[in-house]
Amino acid sequence: MEKPTIKICYEKTIIMSKPILGIIGGGQLGSLLSVAAKKLGIKTIILSDDPDAPAQYFADVFICGNYHDKKNINDFTKLVDIVTYEFENIPFEILDSIHKTKNILPKPEINKLIQNRISEKKFLNSNKIQTTKYSLIKDKNDIIENKNLLPGLLKTTTLGYDGKGQFKINNINEIDDNIDFSKEYILEKFVDLQKEISLVITRFDKNQYEIYNPIENIHENQILKYSTIPADISEDIKKQAIKWAEYIAEKLNYIGTLCVEYFIDTNNNLYANEIAPRVHNSGHLTINAYNISQFENHIRAVCNFKKIETKQLYNARMINLIGEDILEYRNKKLDKNVFFYDYLKKEIKNKRKMGHVTIIE
Numbered sequence: 001m002e003k004p005t006i007k008i009c010y011e012k013t014i015i016m017s018k019p020i021l022g023i024i025g026g027g028q029l030g031s032l033l034s035v036a037a038k039k040l041g042i043k044t045i046i047l048s049d050d051p052d053a054p055a056q057y058f059a060d061v062f063i064c065g066n067y068h069d070k071k072n073i074n075d076f077t078k079l080v081d082i083v084t085y086e087f088e089n090i091p092f093e094i095l096d097s098i099h100k101t102k103n104i105l106p107k108p109e110i111n112k113l114i115q116n117r118i119s120e121k122k123f124l125n126s127n128k129i130q131t132t133k134y135s136l137i138k139d140k141n142d143i144i145e146n147k148n149l150l151p152g153l154l155k156t157t158t159l160g161y162d163g164k165g166q167f168k169i170n171n172i173n174e175i176d177d178n179i180d181f182s183k184e185y186i187l188e189k190f191v192d193l194q195k196e197i198s199l200v201i202t203r204f205d206k207n208q209y210e211i212y213n214p215i216e217n218i219h220e221n222q223i224l225k226y227s228t229i230p231a232d233i234s235e236d237i238k239k240q241a242i243k244w245a246e247y248i249a250e251k252l253n254y255i256g257t258l259c260v261e262y263f264i265d266t267n268n269n270l271y272a273n274e275i276a277p278r279v280h281n282s283g284h285l286t287i288n289a290y291n292i293s294q295f296e297n298h299i300r301a302v303c304n305f306k307k308i309e310t311k312q313l314y315n316a317r318m319i320n321l322i323g324e325d326i327l328e329y330r331n332k333k334l335d336k337n338v339f340f341y342d343y344l345k346k347e348i349k350n351k352r353k354m355g356h357v358t359i360i361e
């Protein structure tokens, strides 16, 4: 096994007046959280296993090393007062070991529940929140026995995102021979999509929320491409989406920002697709469209700051810059209402989110 390396790549003097926030994960969400923290005078320490993690350019301290290395985790834990995370695929055992000495928000149990698509859907359904019909799949035969779910999408129960680990199956004659059944899958009935929306909410305490207006999302190749606020939806759907998100946050006793991704089908039925126990890509436009962004509210909630009334200032659109899309914007002169964010990723890769643009209206 490759020997883990630990390196503190970048450090500044830390003044201990406000809590020091540890963030696990060093992608763009970690960067944008660090920027929001800085605005509130909070220092951030990023822990990432990627030496090129872009958040190192925005945080106060960057610790780079293997998540499974106990010494590395101890170094990180000693330096921070409170911990949050920017991606959900962190083994429960690691979060739980940190949580023994330092508070992690959202709580590790919440992340564990949401990490697995089956336990996530069971939780939603047990709270009378509609999801698409689904079944646990362990082998090809399970798919045949659940042919009522076809056409459907076969997804790995854990670790999949942006369409990774997903297979569309139209009928039982079309089961891809390359499916690796050493992993567990969920087969979800394919929803005839009218549109997709997301609901970003920050919970501070019992019945204490700030809720962003529903955001309308367009995916290309299962990756989010465009987000618009407010979503063009009926009042009934809006109310239902907000009610379910509040209910989820309350039931989980959640502290911080979470996002519920919804499907609306062609008959105007609402389905919860996923819960993201973190800030969300569709919420990037809240930086420019609101007085307080999803990132700032997350920091405020986990650091026990005062809740401030969150108001929408502008309608807005966000475009994700994927792969070489970024090149067009790097030297472009932009209008005053256009805000460009470059994630400073070292390498441009196909399907990699390299930056985003928000246009306020």
Ligand code: AMP
Pocket (backbone or CB within 6 Å): 132, 153, 160, 161, 162, 163, 188, 189, 190, 191, 192, 193, 196, 219, 222, 223, 273, 274
């Ligand atoms: P997910 O990984 O579950 O977030 O799925 C990524 C994207 O794939 C979603 O945003 C949808 O555009 C599409 N998708 C996922 N599941 C379904 C489904 N059951 N029916 C229709 N489209 C889906």
